[in-house]
Amino acid sequence: MPDPARLGDLQLAILRALWSRGEATAAEVHADLHAERGLAPTTIATMLRRLASQGFASFRNEGRVFVYRAAIDEESVQRAAVRDLHERLFAGDAEALVHQLLDARELSASELEGLRALIDARAQSAEAESGARPRRTRRD
Incomplete structure (x- = not known):
């Protein structure tokens, strides 16, 4: 495909x-x-x-x-398009992509709150993952 x-x-x-x-x-x-x-x-x-x-x-x-x-769901197409945009136009810079999204049009308070909730949930997930993995130390 x-x-x-x-x-x-x-x-x-x-x-x-x-x-x-x-x-x-x-x-x-x-x-x-x-x-x-x-x-x-x-x-x-x-x-x-x-x-x-x-x-x-x-x-x-x-x-x-x-x-x-x-034969492909809408979410898969959206995800692929965002991944492509992120890589091709923003050279992998997620912060720049989100910055442009926020500046591209006026967002309602509820849209901003939804975005904030998504970011907070992702941050908690990342913290939990990094806390669950033992850190490797280098032995000389």
Whole structure:
């Protein structure tokens, strides 16, 4: 399977339709995306076949119609995209990534509180892990 972080906008839009519906035909995905994107039904069908051939979707034959389902979950795609962004754009600097996230738009108090809770939980987990491992000492 290719890197999910490299999925294009249309591929992601199609996967979102599949995640939302659970499974769908090309016609159903087209109906979901037509108003927003104005694409031909054949374009959607082609993209679904490509997603399936790359391992991002699967399908079953129901009579004369293919019914598609996402073969990768949304969280895995998000995680891969953030990991790619972290490495490629921020050269592995997590603090810079979070700084830009915080500066990119106004966050509500509840969003900030949620982020603070996530960071606090991660810090406690890291402290517990480092405290549980015995420190190795060097013997001369």
